[in-house]
Amino acid sequence: MSTHPAAASLPPLQLQTSRTDQEVVVKCSGHLTFDVSANFKTEVKALIPGTRRIILDLTDLGYMDSSGLGAIISVYVTAKKAGCELRLINFNKRVRELFGITHVLSMFEDFGQFNIKMP
Numbered sequence: 001m002s003t004h005p006a007a008a009s010l011p012p013l014q015l016q017t018s019r020t021d022q023e024v025v026v027k028c029s030g031h032l033t034f035d036v037s038a039n040f041k042t043e044v045k046a047l048i049p050g051t052r053r054i055i056l057d058l059t060d061l062g063y064m065d066s067s068g069l070g071a072i073i074s075v076y077v078t079a080k081k082a083g084c085e086l087r088l089i090n091f092n093k094r095v096r097e098l099f100g101i102t103h104v105l106s107m108f109e110d111f112g113q114f115n116i117k118m119p
Contacts (some may be wrong), residue, residue, distance in 0.1 A: 011062070012036065015043055023053035029060030032068030041071045048075075048084045059090040069098055076107060 013030040024047050032040060047054055056072070072088070079086040091099075099105040 013040060015040070017047065023055055024051050025055045025057055027057040027060065029062075031063040032061060032071065033063065033065045034067035037067040037071035040068070041074050044075045045078050048079050048082050051084050053085040053087065054079060055087045055089055057089050058092070058095060061091065061095060064095050064098060066098075066102075069102060069104070073104060073107075 011030040013028065013032055013036040016027040016029075018025045018027075026044060026047070028040075030036075044054065044056070054075075056075075076086045096105065099107075
């Protein structure tokens with residue numbers, strides 16, 4: 001059960017992928033919460049074999065809870081073990097704060113908003 005106050009009205013998570021020779025971009029929109037985090041991990045981890053870099057574009061990610069954070073970290077660990085780089089781009093202030101208070105921001109700080117190093 002999600003602890004977000006408007007949990008009943010949360011839009012479902014949608015993932016849209018585009019692939020080049022070197023990378024896969026996964027555009028995430030909606031909410032990455034407990035209810036969808038297992039599916040998120042399964043779908044993104046399936047992209048890792050044979051991919052050099054996965055970029056999670058969080059431009060349209062409206063909300064993420066601790067389960068969503070755990071899902072991203074799980075994908076990061078799996079990607080790293082497989083020699084695949086995981087980058088996060090375009091995350092909003094709330095998502096950045098969640099990464100910061102949980103002390104995992106440094107894993108992704110080189111990229112941040114619009115693929116530019118965060119201050």
